[in-house]
Amino acid sequence: MPEERTDTELLIASRTEPEAFTELYRRHAEDLLRYFARRTLDPETAAELTAETFAEAFASRATYRDQGVNGVAWLYGIARHRLGRFFRNGKVDAAARRKLGMPERDLPPEDYERIEDLIDFAPIREALAEALETLSPDQREAMRLRVIDGLGYAEVAERLRCTEQSARQRVSRGLRKIALLLQERGMQLTTEVEA
Amino acid sequence: MNADIRSLQLLERDLEVVAAHERERLASIDRALDGGPGRPRRLPRRGRGSGHAWGGIAAALVAVLVLAGGIGFLAQGGSDEMQAADGGNAEAGDAVSGGAGGDAGGSESDPQATKAPVAAEALPGVEGPNGALVPNLESDRATYGVADEAARDTAGSPLQSVGTVPEQQGDLTKIIRDGRIGIVIADGSFSKGVAGVTQIARRNGGFVLESSSRDERSGALTLRVPAKRFDDTMLALRALSGQLDGEVEFQDITGQDVTAEFIDLQARLDILKDRRELLLDIQADATSTSEILRLAALIDDVQLQIENIQGRLNFLKDQVAEATIKVEVRERDVQAEDPGSDPENPSLADSFELAVQGFLRIIGAVVIGLGYLIPLGVIGLIGWGVLRLVRRRDRGAS
Numbered sequence: 001m002p003e004e005r006t007d008t009e010l011l012i013a014s015r016t017e018p019e020a021f022t023e024l025y026r027r028h029a030e031d032l033l034r035y036f037a038r039r040t041l042d043p044e045t046a047a048e049l050t051a052e053t054f055a056e057a058f059a060s061r062a063t064y065r066d067q068g069v070n071g072v073a074w075l076y077g078i079a080r081h082r083l084g085r086f087f088r089n090g091k092v093d094a095a096a097r098r099k100l101g102m103p104e105r106d107l108p109p110e111d112y113e114r115i116e117d118l119i120d121f122a123p124i125r126e127a128l129a130e131a132l133e134t135l136s137p138d139q140r141e142a143m144r145l146r147v148i149d150g151l152g153y154a155e156v157a158e159r160l161r162c163t164e165q166s167a168r169q170r171v172s173r174g175l176r177k178i179a180l181l182l183q184e185r186g187m188q189l190t191t192e193v194e195a
Numbered sequence: 196m197n198a199d200i201r202s203l204q205l206l207e208r209d210l211e212v213v214a215a216h217e218r219e220r221l222a223s224i225d226r227a228l229d230g231g232p233g234r235p236r237r238l239p240r241r242g243r244g245s246g247h248a249w250g251g252i253a254a255a256l257v258a259v260l261v262l263a264g265g266i267g268f269l270a271q272g273g274s275d276e277m278q279a280a281d282g283g284n285a286e287a288g289d290a291v292s293g294g295a296g297g298d299a300g301g302s303e304s305d306p307q308a309t310k311a312p313v314a315a316e317a318l319p320g321v322e323g324p325n326g327a328l329v330p331n332l333e334s335d336r337a338t339y340g341v342a343d344e345a346a347r348d349t350a351g352s353p354l355q356s357v358g359t360v361p362e363q364q365g366d367l368t369k370i371i372r373d374g375r376i377g378i379v380i381a382d383g384s385f386s387k388g389v390a391g392v393t394q395i396a397r398r399n400g401g402f403v404l405e406s407s408s409r410d411e412r413s414g415a416l417t418l419r420v421p422a423k424r425f426d427d428t429m430l431a432l433r434a435l436s437g438q439l440d441g442e443v444e445f446q447d448i449t450g451q452d453v454t455a456e457f458i459d460l461q462a463r464l465d466i467l468k469d470r471r472e473l474l475l476d477i478q479a480d481a482t483s484t485s486e487i488l489r490l491a492a493l494i495d496d497v498q499l500q501i502e503n504i505q506g507r508l509n510f511l512k513d514q515v516a517e518a519t520i521k522v523e524v525r526e527r528d529v530q531a532e533d534p535g536s537d538p539e540n541p542s543l544a545d546s547f548e549l550a551v552q553g554f555l556r557i558i559g560a561v562v563i564g565l566g567y568l569i570p571l572g573v574i575g576l577i578g579w580g581v582l583r584l585v586r587r588r589d590r591g592a593s
Contacts, residue, residue: 016221018214025210029203047202054210058217101216102209103587108201115200 011071014061021058028072029054032079034118039083042176043115044107048092051105053079056096087183112168113153121147131178139174146171263564270563369457369511372425372518374448376432379527380441385412388439388524392416395431399424401517413525425518432522441527453511460511464504471497 005013007024014021032053036046057078064074086092094104107115121128128147132140138160145156146167157167380388385408393403393416401420408414420428429448436443471494478490541549 018217018221019211022207022211022214025207029206030200033200033203047206050203051206051209054206055213058210058213100213102213105202105205105209108205111200111202115202 007071007075008066009071011061011064011074012066014058018058021061024071024075025054028075030118032075033115035076035079036083037115037119039179040086040176041119041179042172043112044172045086045092045176045179046115047107047111048094048104049079049082049086051102052092052094052096053082055100055102056082059096059099087180090180109153109165109168112172116146127182128178131181132174134181135174135177139170139177142167142170143174143178147175259568260561263568264557264561265564266567267560267562267564270560270567369452369454369515370422371451371453371511371514372422372448373451374425374429374446374518374520375523376429376446376520377444377523377525378432378436378439378441379444379525380436380439382412382526382528384439384441385414385524385526388435388441389414389416391435391439392418392432392522392524395428395435396420399428399431401428404519410529413523413529416522416524418520418522419517420520422516422518425520428518428520432520444523444525453515457508457511457515460504460508464501464508467497467501467504471501 005020005023007027010020010024014024029050033046033050036049037043040046040049053075057075060078064071082092097104132143135143142156142160145151145159146153151159153164153167153171156171157164160167160170162170378388389406389408396403396416396418399420401418401424404417404419406414406416418428429446433443433446474490474494474497478487478494481487481490
């Protein structure tokens with residue numbers, strides 16, 4: 001059985017073997033998604049940032065130089081840069097995906113809950129409850145039912161008398177707004193140690 | 196990887212597609228270079244280098260500005276008109292022009308203005324009884340090619356039969372005529388010259404509107420004479436220069452046809468008067484105070500417009516009825532105040548002024564051109580955006 005290549009080796013190999021980058025993606029995609037989800041609190045934004053980060057890494061893989069910096073650290077460097085831009089602009093850029101001809105996909109409905117499962121709300125629950133007051137009544141109620149009470153989206157939609165899609169959007173927008181607000185206030189949204 | 200997260204699966208598939216395309220791209224480069232697929236080398240960048248990109252942007256910008264300049268240039272009427280404008284300025288300084296004929300036509304770019312160059316020529320006067328200065332009109336008529344019979348047929352102004360004189364264009368024609376003539380006379384005869392000019396104005400039913408002199412050796416007079424006596428007055432002034440042992444230095448005659456404006460104003464005036472009458476009738480029948488006040492405001496507005504138009508009409512009538520002639524008289528030894536610039540050999544100041552004018556003209560052309568290009572660019576961008584949107588949707592659907 002051939003020896004598994006390191007992340008750095010995969011990154012360097014991807015210059016001439018583009019498929020090697022896919023292997024790197026498989027190893028780190030979920031971690032990166034969690035990284036974004038815990039910082040943005042928004043599944044849609046997290047998925048978009050993940051896609052954009054990998055697209056940018058692929059497009060600029062030729063610029064990576066093995067100078068003692070781990071390939072994954074380089075990847076997270078791009079991720080931090082993307083996250084910073086999101087917090088500054090309040091939106092996710094899609095330039096790298098467009099450059100590569102990759103589609104900008106909407107988040108599949110079933111992914112909202114799965115990605116929210118990756119978010120650990122415990123460390124920020126208190127700040128979250130306080131920030132809820134800044135939301136519109138619709139968003140606040142949807143957030144309370146989903147994040148505080150832990151109801152599923154079907155039940156949230158039933159309580160709010162709206163569609164599941166609408167309930168997801170209200171929670172998603174509310175989480176994104178809170179994440180931006182907390183970031184603005186200089187609050188650390190996660191205690192997770194970066195790779 | 197968490198296989199349950201659908202978006203990550205889709206992203207993986209998208210990256211695989213991108214990787215496959217990249218593999219094909221690299222293979223095609225390998226084939227082109229005839230090298231091995233595993234040979235390590237620097238990847239060619241997808242896009243151009245930043246230096247090239249900026250160069251491209253600069254080149255595109257220059258191309259757009261040049262294109263805009265070209266469009267603006269064409270929109271302004273092309274080089275002929277610009278040259279004509281330049282030529283007009285140059286001519287005014289040194290060409291001795293004018294004459295009652297003027298049938299050679301003026302600048303085509305301004306159909307209302309006529310200016311006909313005529314060779315400068317001293318017209319000798321004839322000594323009248325008691326040595327009085329009598330302008331040699333017969334000689335002038337011969338010079339302008341005016342037949343005596345035709346001249347006699349036209350009451351008051353023999354030379355108005357030339358064919359280009361407004362009187363021949365019918366009663367409806369309204370032309371404002373202006374003349375400018377420069378006379379160089381013998382030294383010591385300035386006072387006689389001024390007196391002669393004043394006498395000519397009076398004899399033709401006109402008057403001296405204003406006058407000025409410098410050292411009693413040169414000066415300028417502005418005459419107002421009845422339009423129908425314009426040509427006689429000009430001819431008499433030319434003859435005067437000959438009688439004072441002088442010559443005509445320059446002469447310009449311009450005619451501004453205001454017939455269209457006059458008719459338009461007259462029509463508008465008639466309409467407004469009718470409207471005023473109508474409003475007055477309505478006001479007479481009005482019963483409520485608010486209605487009366489509203490109608491009064493409307494009548495005031497119409498009245499104001501009537502007065503404005505009437506004022507303009509009166510001005511035009513006055514300008515048409517009386518022509519203005521500016522006469523510059525100087526003794527031979529007095530240097531002309533403004534000799535004008537030699538277009539063949541302009542001074543440094545003139546060159547600078549020409550350069551500034553040229554620069555401003557080019558900027559103006561570019562601005563005009565951009566006025567054409569920007570809307571086209573916006574339409575193009577919208578089309579491009581729609582095309583991209585459609586393509587993206589198709590790609591997303593696939």
